[in-house]
Amino acid sequence: MLSLNNIEVVYDGVILVLRGVSVEVREGAITTILGANGAGKTTTLKAISGVLYSERGEITKGSIELAGQRLNGKRASDVTRLGIAQVFEGRRVFEHLTAEENLIAGGHIMPDIKSIRDGIDMVYTYFPRLRERRHQQSGYLSGGEQQMLAIGRALMSKPKVVLLDEPSLGLAPMLVEEIFAIVQRLVKQEKLTVLLVEQNATLALGIAEHGYVMENGRIVLEGDAEKLRSNSDIKEFYLGLNEVGARKSYRDVKHYRRRKRWLS
Amino acid sequence: MDFAFLLIGNGILIGLMYSLIALGFVLVYKATDAINFAQGEFVMLAALISGSVIVGAGLPFWVAVIVALAAMIAFSFALERVVLRPLLGRPIVAVIMATIGLAAILRGLGPFIFGSGTRSITLPVGDEPIEFGPFILQPVQLVGALVSLLFLGAFSWFFLKSRMGVAMRAVADNQQVASAMGINVERYFALAWAMAGIVAALGGIVWGSMLGVDVQVALVGLKVFPVVILGGLDSIPGAVVGGLIVGIVENLAAGYLDPVVGGGTKDFAPYVLMILALMFRPYGMFGKRKIERV
Numbered sequence: 219m220l221s222l223n224n225i226e227v228v229y230d231g232v233i234l235v236l237r238g239v240s241v242e243v244r245e246g247a248i249t250t251i252l253g254a255n256g257a258g259k260t261t262t263l264k265a266i267s268g269v270l271y272s273e274r275g276e277i278t279k280g281s282i283e284l285a286g287q288r289l290n291g292k293r294a295s296d297v298t299r300l301g302i303a304q305v306f307e308g309r310r311v312f313e314h315l316t317a318e319e320n321l322i323a324g325g326h327i328m329p330d331i332k333s334i335r336d337g338i339d340m341v342y343t344y345f346p347r348l349r350e351r352r353h354q355q356s357g358y359l360s361g362g363e364q365q366m367l368a369i370g371r372a373l374m375s376k377p378k379v380v381l382l383d384e385p386s387l388g389l390a391p392m393l394v395e396e397i398f399a400i401v402q403r404l405v406k407q408e409k410l411t412v413l414l415v416e417q418n419a420t421l422a423l424g425i426a427e428h429g430y431v432m433e434n435g436r437i438v439l440e441g442d443a444e445k446l447r448s449n450s451d452i453k454e455f456y457l458g459l460n461e462v463g464a465r466k467s468y469r470d471v472k473h474y475r476r477r478k479r480w481l482s
Numbered sequence: 483m484d485f486a487f488l489l490i491g492n493g494i495l496i497g498l499m500y501s502l503i504a505l506g507f508v509l510v511y512k513a514t515d516a517i518n519f520a521q522g523e524f525v526m527l528a529a530l531i532s533g534s535v536i537v538g539a540g541l542p543f544w545v546a547v548i549v550a551l552a553a554m555i556a557f558s559f560a561l562e563r564v565v566l567r568p569l570l571g572r573p574i575v576a577v578i579m580a581t582i583g584l585a586a587i588l589r590g591l592g593p594f595i596f597g598s599g600t601r602s603i604t605l606p607v608g609d610e611p612i613e614f615g616p617f618i619l620q621p622v623q624l625v626g627a628l629v630s631l632l633f634l635g636a637f638s639w640f641f642l643k644s645r646m647g648v649a650m651r652a653v654a655d656n657q658q659v660a661s662a663m664g665i666n667v668e669r670y671f672a673l674a675w676a677m678a679g680i681v682a683a684l685g686g687i688v689w690g691s692m693l694g695v696d697v698q699v700a701l702v703g704l705k706v707f708p709v710v711i712l713g714g715l716d717s718i719p720g721a722v723v724g725g726l727i728v729g730i731v732e733n734l735a736a737g738y739l740d741p742v743v744g745g746g747t748k749d750f751a752p753y754v755l756m757i758l759a760l761m762f763r764p765y766g767m768f769g770k771r772k773i774e775r776v
Contacts, residue, residue: 298664312655323652327664357773
């Protein structure tokens, strides 16, 4: 559905952020990109959505294609029209607008009022809590509600692919589970395709079909979520388990640091 | 007591006319975060244009309105394209300096192109004062105030209820995220400036017909600052209330303080209020506060 072929991203003309990243996002499923801070996960999403260009970033090599159509070089507002919606890291709701106005703004590209109303109804059925808060200024919503609003806002443009950037950031575990369950339902019922960027590997690999691991602007590992979960490097560095699969004790950490196998 | 009513009535009308000019300022700030120091010069330009259409070319009043509107829309579109768009993403000071420069250029070029003599344009209404209870109202000011109210209402509706208005507020809130919603940010910037141009055209005609058309009309723009600081830089209701306060305070100062101290308080009284507002309520009475969640 969405494929990145060997893309390279440079910021400010000199800083090489992504070096040859290839990702294949399958239709109607969740694909996840895992990695630590600064690995280049968010940059990958920004390269797809075209938001990159407003930050003086540039795709210097490779291509990004949505169902055969080239996306590189297109402005963010045009990429959205082609069917890609981004849910930003840290939620980034329009704080001074009410929840419902956020949704209206999210449906900006829809041709008529009726499709916006339908979109709002659809969002409210998946996130009933937003209906209660519809006339509240979104800057004062709770973190979980803001995350729901950010996802709902992205759905308003009826996207084919949703780019989800760290939806678990700063939220209570129970809320995270609730939101992830809704995302799974959206994928099943609305035939949505999701590219999920996460630091929380356990959660992400739990709902994804396929996963990638990024480090230093490169993809270092890829495979089916099932396979990744049993990979001993992933277990060690992302799931916090030791070889046997038991929870790791902090006492052992100092004794022996495992070397990452993918660093030649 | 009658004297006070007279001053207050006059202040309300003048205040609403200030609001109209402040509205142009607020529209631009709301959508683009840019502070337009040339708003007064916009108004002056519109007044000069309508003056030369009516007096210079001898055409009827309504032609002047259309020409001024068209010219100001074209002017602000061009301005946004040529001067302001390249400054996008630069520090806000760059835009401020650019508009200050623009103000000086307009004040110099205006008389150069349209002549420096004072021309008088008259609204097609009588000049017999209208008595309304204790108030005595000038028809020119009454028309000016009504035009202001009409446009203040129309733009409020636009921002609160229309999809374009919501999109424009989204742009003001976060340009990057707005563009990811498929909103063409640059087009909305151009639209905001065009709306400021429309408001300036109307302001130029009503102020021009009250003061006479020459470069001095630009000084009205200075009164915009106390208005928007009192009301809040990005609030349309704020522009109305701020305008009313400035208009009334100014008139009361002129009526009661000037005879005592020998004059001049009218001109600085609003600025005293502005400084007080900055000390106690820097975002104005209706301005949007920075949202902080804890």
